[in-house]
Amino acid sequence: MPSTTVIILDEYPPPPAELLDALRLMDTEPVSRTLSQLLHDRPQTLPVADVLLAPAEADGESVRAAVRRLRRRAGAPIVVVWTVAAFTALEEHVRLGHDYLVPPFLPALVGARLHSCSERAGLGRTLREADARAELMGYEKELEIGREIQAGFLPESLPVPDGWEIDVCFRPARQVAGDFYDVFELSRGRRLAVVVADVCDKGVGAALFMALIRSLLRHTAENSGLQHLMAAGRTGGGRRTPVVGATPLLNAVTATNGYLTRNHLRQGYFATLFFGVLDPLTGSLVYINGGHNPPLLLSGSGDVPVPLNVTGPAVGVLPDCVYTLGYAQVNPGDTLFVFTDGVPEARCPDGAFLGDARVLELLAGPPVSGKDTVERMDRAVREHTGAAEQHDDVTMLALHRPRAARGPHADGAGRKVVA
Template structure:
C-alpha cells in the first residue's frame, strides 16, 4: 500500500462546490478528500466506505446536516466517526442540537485554514486513541473469556479426580472437603482400600494455577494410585512417583504430598511427608499433636531423592487432620494469615471429636477469620477417624 492510500479519509459535505474546493485546497496535502453536495450522497459514500472524519455543512437543501448527523449516529457502523459541523455565524443556534446529536466540533465559515487543519488533526488523533482503547478492551474481554474457560476446565478436572464414595468400613470414618478458589489450583485428596485391612489416604497440593496445575494434579494422583500396587510402603511409593514426575518436567512444577497407609486392625499409620504441611492429630482425650516429621522435599523437583517414612499409632476416637496451606495461609481483609497456632487452638476447642465435627469447625473458623476477603488458594482437608477394630 502506498503513502497516498495510508492517508486518513476526510468526507466533506456541502451544497456549495466552492466551499468544497476550499476544503480540498486546505487538507489535500495531508488527507484523501471525498466530497458530496447533499445529504443522501454523503450517506451513500459512508455506506460504501467509512471515512475517518466528516466535515458537514448544516444548511443544505432537502436533507440538512443535522438530519445527516442523526442518520450517521443511529447507524452502529458510522456512529463513532467524528463529525465537525461547518456553520455560518448566523447558524450558531443550531450548535446545541448538533452536540446533542453527537457532533464532535463546530467550525465557523469562512473557514480559517490553520483552525481547520488543527481541528481535523485533533479529532483524528482522538478517534485513533478511542479506536485503540476499544481494541484493547475487546482483547481484554476475549482474554477474560479464555481465562474463565480455562478456570472452568480446571475445576472440572479437579472435581472429577476426587473420590465420590467412602469405604464402607466400621473401623474408620472419613470426612473431606475442598473449597476451590476462583483461580483453580491443584489440591486433591484421595482414599481407597489397598487390601482387606489397609486404607491408603493422601492429600496433595500442586504448584501453579489453572489447567496446567489441574493436569499435573491428575497425573500425580494417577501415579500415586498406580504405584501403591507395585511398591511396599509409603516411602517407596513417593520415591517412585518423584522419580517419574521429575523425568519430564520442563515447567518445574511440583507437588507437596502427605501419603499414609492405615492398618484398620491395629490403628498403625505408616506415612511419608514430601514437603507438605505437618498434619495435626486430635486424640480422643482432646489433646492435639503435630506430626512434624518431613521425609523429603516437594515431589517432582529432585530426581533420585529417597524419601523416608514414619509410624503413628492411632487409638479409637483419634482424628488425624491432613490439610493444605490454603487453610493456614487464608487471609483476612488486613492480609493477616490464619496461621498454624490458630488451627491448633481450633482443633483443641472442637466440642465433638468426630471427623465431621473437626472438618466443619475448621471450615467455619477459616470463613469467620477471612470475613469476606477474597480466597487466594484452595482450602482442602481430609479427616481420618480411627474407630477401632
Template sequence: MHSAVDESRFERELQIGREIQRGFLPENLPELDEWDIAAYFEPAREVSGDFYDAYDVINGDFLAFAIADVCDKGIGAALFMALIRSLLRQAAVADEGLTAVPEPVGSAGRPLPGAALALRAVRTTNDYLTTNHLHQAYFATLFFGVVDTRTGELIYINCGHNAPVVQRATGEQLSLLPTGPALGLMRDAHFDLGFATLERGDLLYLYTDGVPEARNPAGEFLGEGRMLAMLADPGRAATVIERMRKAVAEHAGVGEQFDDITMLGLLRHPAGPGEYQRTTEPRDDGGDGP
C-alpha cells in the first residue's frame, strides 16, 4: 500500500516532469515581419505527448515549424515527445548550408531550400526512432513545415497527422493531407513533400485531435465541421487560437479532458509592412502557449 509520503513524492515528480516538458516548448515564438504566430498547449494529464515548435532557419529567411502527437499519454509519451522534438530541431538546424536541391523547384524555376531541410529532419528522426526504439511501440503523427517568409511558399511533410487547414483570405479552405506514415512506425519509410503558398491574409491552422475530438458530458465530439466553420471568421493568429480554445472549453463544459490539446496558427499579414500592427500575447504558465 502506498503511503501519503509516496503519493506526495510521486505528485511532486509529475509536477517536475510537467515543468521540464514545458521547457521543451518554445519560450517565445519567432517575431517576423509581415507574419503573425500564436500557439496553445494544454495537456490532459500532468504531462503530454503533444508538442509544437517554431524557429528561424536558413539565415533567418525561412521559418520551420512543427506540431506532433505521440501515441498514448502519460510519462512514456512525454519522454518520446522530448526525444522527437530534440531530434527534429537538431536535424533541421544542422548543416544549414546543405539545403539547395536540384528538384523540386519553385514557380520561378529556382531550387527550394526548405525541401532538403524538411526531408533531412523527418528522415533522420524516423531512422533514429526505428533503429533504436521500434520495440517500444511508440510512434507519433507529425506535421513539419518550412515557409519562405518572403514569398509565402510552404514546403511540408505530413506524417499521418490531422490535416492542417489553410484558411484563405478569399474564404476558401485547403487541407494539407498526409504525405507519409507516422514517425517511428516503419523502417525506410517514404515521405513525400507537399507544397502550398500562403498569400496575404491567409491563415495556416495546425491542431492535434484533442480539438475536434473534445467531448461534452454526453460524449458528443466538437467535430471537424464546427472547427472548420469557426476558422471562416477572420482574425489574427492569436484571435483564432483563442476562439478555438473557448469553443473547446464551452463544448466540454464540466466534462473530463480526454486528450491533449495543442494548436498553432500562422498568419501572413493582409497588408504591407507598417500597415498591420503586431501584438504580443503573454504566455500563461497555467497551460496556454505564447
C-alpha cells in the first residue's frame, strides 16, 4: 500500500489497540492533532493528510469544519470514523458522508479501507488541480483578450512628418499595461501631438484606466478645432503671438483631469503624462508635463541634455488644478527622448535601480538617431535587469530631427519596437 498520511484526533477516547497495531503494520504516517488545533491553528501549520481518523463520539459538524480548513491548506482528507459500540453516533457521521471502521480491526481490512480512502483523496486533489488549471487557463485567455484590446488603443502606425523620425519601445511588465503612447495630427495636419503617459499601478485596473485616459486625451484634442492660444512670444517687446495647437493641448489635459476627478477619484487611479504639440516646419514645441519624468532634449551638438520639467500635477489627482505651458525648440540634429519611470527604476537582481544618473550618462553626446537612442536605452535596461523580474512597464519614444531632412517613407521614419 502506498504511503498514507493519517491525522488521528487524540482528544477523545484513543483508537483501540488493534486499530493502532493495524496502522503500525501499514506504510502510514500518523500525526496526532486535537480538533481544537485543526479549527484554530494557523493555516500554514496544519498538516497535509489523506485521512482524518476520528472516533464516532466526535461532533460531526466540527469535524466537517476542520476538513474545510484542511481543504484550503492542501485538499480535503477523507474522514474515517471508528467505533466499537457507539453505533448511533456512527450513523450520524455516515449521514454526513464520512467513511467508517468497525471491529474487527484486522490489518488487511483496515489497510484496504485506508488505501481506498487515500485513492479518493488523491483523485479529489487531481480534480481540484484540474479545475484550478482550467480556471487559470480561462483567466489567461481573458488576459490575452485584454492585451489584444489594449493593443488596439496603441497606434498601428505613426504619422511621421517630412524631415522627422519617430521611434518607440513599449514593453509591458504584465500582459496588460498602464503605460501608453500616442502620436496623432492636430490642426488639420499642421501640428503633431505626442503623448507618453503612465497610469499608476499596473495590471488589469491600470490598463482599463489607460484606455479611458488615452481616449479622453485624443478625442478632446482632436475636437478642439483650430483655436489659437495667445501666449508670450519670444521676439521681445512683450508682443503676443498665436501658438497653434496650444488650445487643444490645454483642453485635452484639463478636461481629462476634470472628468477623472469628478467621476473616478474614489478608485485612486491617476496618470503622469507628457503631452507635446510640435510644429514640424519650425521644430517649436509647446507641452504640458503632468507630473511625469522630465523628457530629455538631446542636442545635436552634444550639449548637456535639457529636461522638460513638470508644468502641472498628474491627471486625476486634484480637481480644478492649473496646468501651464512649457516651450522647447527641436533643432536639426536634436532628439526629444520621452520615457516612463520603468526606465530609471529598472531593477537588477539585487534590487538596485538603473537610476537617473546612469540614464544621463547613457545619453551623453550628440544623438545619432532616434532609433539608436531607443535601442541603446532598451539594451541598457535589459542588461541591468538581467534575470530579475521586470517590475514596471517600460515605454520610450524618440522624436528625432535629422540634419538632412528625409521623407516620411525614408529608412528610419516611424519605427516601432514593441516587445
